[in-house]
Amino acid sequence: MTDIIKKHVDRRGVIKGGMASILATGIMPSILTSPAYAADYLNAPTGKTVTLGFNVPQSGAYADEGADELRGYQLAVEHLNGGGDGGMLNTMTPKSLKGNGILGRKVEFVTGDTQTKSDAARASAKRMIEKDGAIMITGGSSSGVAIATQSLCQEAGVIFMAGLTHSNDTTGKDKRANGFRHFFNAYMSGAALAPVLEKAYGKERKAYHLTADYTWGWTQEASIAQATEAIGWKTVKKVRTPLGAGDFSQYITPVLNSGADVLVLNHYGKDMVNSLTQAVQFGLRDKQVNGKDFVIVVPLYSRLMAQGAGKNVEGIFGSTNWHWSLKDAGSQAFVKSFGQKYGFPPSQAAHTVYCQTLLYADACERAGTHNPCGVAEALEGFKFSGMGNGDTLYRAADHQCFKDVLVVEGNDKSTSKFDLLKVVQVVPAKQVTYAPDNPMFKGGELGKCNPGKA
Numbered sequence: 001m002t003d004i005i006k007k008h009v010d011r012r013g014v015i016k017g018g019m020a021s022i023l024a025t026g027i028m029p030s031i032l033t034s035p036a037y038a039a040d041y042l043n044a045p046t047g048k049t050v051t052l053g054f055n056v057p058q059s060g061a062y063a064d065e066g067a068d069e070l071r072g073y074q075l076a077v078e079h080l081n082g083g084g085d086g087g088m089l090n091t092m093t094p095k096s097l098k099g100n101g102i103l104g105r106k107v108e109f110v111t112g113d114t115q116t117k118s119d120a121a122r123a124s125a126k127r128m129i130e131k132d133g134a135i136m137i138t139g140g141s142s143s144g145v146a147i148a149t150q151s152l153c154q155e156a157g158v159i160f161m162a163g164l165t166h167s168n169d170t171t172g173k174d175k176r177a178n179g180f181r182h183f184f185n186a187y188m189s190g191a192a193l194a195p196v197l198e199k200a201y202g203k204e205r206k207a208y209h210l211t212a213d214y215t216w217g218w219t220q221e222a223s224i225a226q227a228t229e230a231i232g233w234k235t236v237k238k239v240r241t242p243l244g245a246g247d248f249s250q251y252i253t254p255v256l257n258s259g260a261d262v263l264v265l266n267h268y269g270k271d272m273v274n275s276l277t278q279a280v281q282f283g284l285r286d287k288q289v290n291g292k293d294f295v296i297v298v299p300l301y302s303r304l305m306a307q308g309a310g311k312n313v314e315g316i317f318g319s320t321n322w323h324w325s326l327k328d329a330g331s332q333a334f335v336k337s338f339g340q341k342y343g344f345p346p347s348q349a350a351h352t353v354y355c356q357t358l359l360y361a362d363a364c365e366r367a368g369t370h371n372p373c374g375v376a377e378a379l380e381g382f383k384f385s386g387m388g389n390g391d392t393l394y395r396a397a398d399h400q401c402f403k404d405v406l407v408v409e410g411n412d413k414s415t416s417k418f419d420l421l422k423v424v425q426v427v428p429a430k431q432v433t434y435a436p437d438n439p440m441f442k443g444g445e446l447g448k449c450n451p452g453k454a
Contacts, residue, residue, distance in 0.1 A: 008153035010062045014065050014302040014362075017324070022143040022146055024332070028141065028239070030299075030407065036338050038446070039371070040371075040451070041156065041157065041371045041372060041373075041451035041452055042129070042135075042156065042157040042158060042216065042372075042451065042452025042453060043129065043133045043134065043135045043452070044135075044370060044371075045105055045133075045135060045370060047105075047360070048105055048106060049101075049105055049106045049107070049108045050101070050102050050103075050105040050106070050108070050135055050370065051108050051109065051132055051133050051134050051135060052073075052077075052107060052108070052109045052110075052134060052135065052136050052137075052360075053109070053110055053111075053112065053125065053128035053129065053134030053136065053137040053138070053139075054069070054070060054073045054110070054111045054138060054139050054353075055111070055112045055113060055114055055121060055124055055125050055128065055137055055138070055139035055140060055383060056069045056070055056073075056111070056112075056113070056139040056140065057113065057114045057115060057116040057140070057141050057142065057148060058111075058113040058114075058115075058147070059113055059115050059124060060114075060115050060116030060117065060244065061093055061116050061243060061269045061270045061271055062116045062142055062164075062268070062269040062270070062360045063116070063270075063314055064269065064270070064289060064304045064308070065141035065164055065269060065302065065304060065347065065349040065354075066113075066114070066139075066141055068304060068346065068347045068349045068350040069139060069163055069164065069349045069350060069353045070111065071338070071341075071346070071350055072238050072346060072349070072350030072351065072352075072353045072354040072357075073109065073138070073139075073353055073354070073357060075087065075337060075338060075341055075350075076109055076344065076353070076354045076357035076358055076390065077107045077108075077109055077357070078341075079099070079337070079358075080097065080099070080101060080102060080107045080267040080318060080358070080361055081099070081100075081101055081106055081107055081305050082099040082100055082101075082359070084199065084253055084340075084341070085333075085336070085340075086099060086333075086337075087333050087334050087336075087337035087338075087354075088164070088330050088333055088334055088354070088386065088387055089353070089358070089387060090333055091161055091329045091333050091386035091387070091388045092330070092358060092362070092384060092385075092387055093328040093384065093385055093386045094203065094384065095362060096362050096365035096366045097232050097358065097361055097362050097365055097431045102174060102365065103364055103365060103368070103369075104362045107262045107361070108276075109323055110128050110134060111133040112125065112128055112139075113129065114126025114139070114140060114141075114142070114145045114149075116141070116142050116145065116243070116244070117145070118142075118144050118145055118147075118148035118149075119148075119232040120141070121140065121145040121148055121149050122148050122149060122152045123348055125137050125149050125152050125153065126135050126156070129153075129156050129158055134158065135158060135159075135370050136158055136159045136160075136161060136370075136375075136430065137149060137158055137159070137160050137161075137361055138160065138161040138162070138163060138353060138357065138360070139163040139353065140162065140163040140164065140387040141163060141164040141165075141216075141269070142165070142216065142243075143165040143167030143169065143170055143214070143215050143216035143219075143454070144167075144172050144214045144215050144216070145162075145165075145168060146162045146163065146165035146167075146170055146181075147165070147167070147169060147170055147174045148401055149217060150162065150170065150174070150176050150178070150179035151176060153176070153178050153179065154176040154177065154178045154304070154447070154450055155450070156179065156450075156452055157178070157187070157372060157450040157451050157452020157453065158188075158372055158452060159178055159360060159372045159375050159376065160178055160179040160180070161180055161182070161281070161356040161357070161359070162179060162180065162181040162182070162183065162356070163183070163349070163352060163353045163356065164183055164348070164349045164352060164353070165181060165183055165214040165216070166183060166184070166185055166186055166189070166216050166220065166268075167185065167186060167215045167218075167219045167220070168186050168187050168222075168223065168440050168441055169215050169219055169391045169444075170185070171398045171399055171400035171438070171441070172219075172398070172440065172442070172443065172444065173441070173442065173443030173444035174442035174444055175216075175398050175399060175444055175445075175446050176375060176399075176400075176445045176446065176447060177379055177446050177448055177449045177450070178372055178376065178450055179399060179401045180356075180359075180376075180379055180394065181399060181400055181441065182352050182355050182356050182359065182394075182401045182432065183321050183352045183401075183407050184319075184321050184401075184403070184432070185219075185223075185400070186216070186219040186220040186222070186223040186224075186299070186300075187219075187223045187432070187434060187438070187441070188319075188405050188432040189220065189223060189224065189299045189300055189319040189405070190223035190224045190227030190228075190299070191227060191405075191427075191431060191434075192319050192406075192407050192425075192427040192431065192432055193227065193297070193299060193318070193319050193407060194227035194230065194231050195319065196230075196317060196407045196424065196425060197228065197231070197233075197297065197317060198231040198232075200317065201262070201290075201292075201295055202361045203231055203232030203233070203335065204227070204232060204233075205232075205233040205234070205261055205262050205292070206233070206234050206235075206236045206259060206261050206262065206289075206290065207225070207228060207233050207234070207235050207260060207262040207263075207264050207297075208237050208239075208246060208249050208255050208258050208260035208262065208263050208264070209221050209224070209225065209235065209237065209238040209239065209264045209266055210248070210255075210263065210264070210265055210266065210267065210275060211238060211239065211240050211241065211251070211266040211267075212238035212240075212241060212243055212266060212267050212271060213241060213242055213243065213437070214243055216268070217240070217266045217267075219440070220299055220300065221238055221264075221266045223237070223407055223440065224264055224266065224297075224299050225298075226440075228264075229331070230404060236258050236260040237254075237258060237260070237261060239251055239254075241249070241252045241267070241271075241275075244270075244271065245271065245274075246271040247274070247278075248271075248274055248278050248279075249278055249282070251275075252275070252278055252279050252282050252284070253282070255279075256282070256284075256287075259289070259290070260289065261289040261290045261292045261293075261294050261295070262294070262295050262296070262297060263279060263294070263295075263296045263297070264296075264297045264299065265279070265283060265296065265297070265298050265299075265423035266299060266300075267298075268300055268302075268305070268364070269304075269305065270308065272298060272300075272305050272307055272309070273308035273309045274277050276296065276298065276309050276312050276313070276316075277309055277312050279296060280296075280312045284296065291404075295316075296316050297316065297317055297318065297321060298313070298316055298317075298318040299318055300318060300319060300320070300356070301313075301318035301319065301421060302320060302347055302348050302349065302410055303323070303345070303347045303348070303418065303421060304349070305334070305346045305350060305419060306410065306420035306421045307417050309376075309420075310417075310420070311420070312410075312413075313410030313413065313420055314410040314412040315409065315410050315412055316409065317407065317408070317409050317424075318405045318407075318408055318409075318421075319405055319406065319408065320348055320405075320408050320421070321348045321351070321352055321389075321406070322348045322351045322352065322388050322389060322406065323348065323406055323408065323421065323423055324345035324346055324347075324351075324418070325419070325422075325423060326388060326423070327404065328388060328390075329386065330385075330386040330388045331351075331388040334346065334351060334354060334388065338350065344418060345418050351388060355387050355388070356385075359376065359379065359382075359384075359387075359394075360379075363375045363378035363379045364378075364383070364443060365380045371451055372449055372450065372451050372452065376449045377449075379394050379399070380394065380396035380399070381394065381395070381396040381397075382394045389401075389403035389404050390403055390426075390428075390429065391403070392429070393429075397446070398436050398446065399446070402429050402432070402433050403429050404405065404427060404428055404429055405426075405429075405431075405432050406423050406426055406427070407423070407425040407427060408421040408422060408423055408424060409421070409422055409423050409424045410422075432450040
């Protein structure tokens with residue numbers, strides 16, 4: 001390898017900045033025979049196509065989110081292959097994608113059903129990697145599933161582009177070098193929500209938490225409790241509930257005599273729809289406690305959840321990663337493309353997986369390879385915009401995206417089932433950014449990228 005070429009190859013043997021950096025030196029394309037581009041990684045594509053694995057909940061408590069994720073993935077593949085109107089390929093910046101697949105290969109995909117269960121998710125991801133030759137796995141609407149799949153991808157040697165996962169642990173104690181998260185996390189929800197809750201309800205409040213009993217619920221509960229206690233609220237009690245419980249009446253009844261004047265529902269998907277609906281049916285929103293109107297908080301919202309809960313969401317605050325009503329060019333381009341294809345606006349689940357697919361593809365283009373270690377280096381520290389959340393950083397230290405977060409409120413003047421939430425504040429990224437060694441994220445090491453075995 002020439003001295004000039006060595007200057008452009010990183011410690012992993014991958015060309016920095018992709019092919020463009022080499023061509024700028026005047027070196028001829030014979031560099032393609034360099035060891036830097038050797039097919040020494042798992043599932044290296046050799047034909048005219050490249051296969052991605054979409055692993056989503058097609059059954060279980062988060063199936064609605066999974067269905068919309070699949071829609072987002074299919075739209076991303078269409079745009080990558082040059083179909084449709086291009087969507088965010090027209091707004092993303094900087095961008096190396098050309099609409100001719102990834103590195104000139106047509107994008108194909110296989111799917112799996114996580115069943116919202118970690119074991120099932122690992123099994124389907126393993127099948128896609130070993131039998132279908134998937135070069136990248138993405139998806140999930142449960143943090144337990146995401147963490148399990150991320151670990152499998154690290155062991156196997158492929159990139160995992162996490163879908164909808166909100167637990168602090170995904171890019172905290174369970175972070176992995178082969179895993180990347182675009183979605184925001186529980187800490188960010190707390191940091192964004194607390195000032196809004198203080199302004200709306202004051203400093204002297206007593207909160208009762210009902211919490212999904214797995215990694216996401218635990219970190220969501222801890223994050224919201226920490227953030228609200230910092231503004232003066234007291235946490236009365238924390239009660240864990242099983243995922244997919246369905247009937248939450250036994251958990252809601254004790255709230256009535258607890259002395260709490262706030263109920264925090266650390267639930268997601270159909271669990272949130274059921275627990276919120278039952279809380280309203282129990283009359284909690286009509287009560288007065290401690291001389292105050294009783295209030296309910298849903299820390300993590302989605303349009304799909306609001307649609308399931310209907311008018312029960314009116315006036316209830318929460319946070320969300322993205323909303324289809326945003327007016328920036330990237331959001332509107334995505335909403336237009338998605339709406340034309342499916343006939344209704346996309347959810348945050350569809351948005352984040354669409355972005356993840358494009359971000360992976362773009363990283364491959366910039367790295368000039370599908371080698372996981374080259375892709376990882378291209379994503380680490382990558383700054384981009386035009387994808388719906390303002391200026392965004394994929395932080396190298398933990399592979400977490402930092403971007404604007406939305407505080408939303410149940411809309412009491414909705415005109416359709418799609419505008420049940422309204423954005424009340426766009427919280428800038430700097431307000432929700434934390435140090436990599438924040439206590440809520442300590443305990444794990446990113447480790448080294450694994451390219452797998454060819």
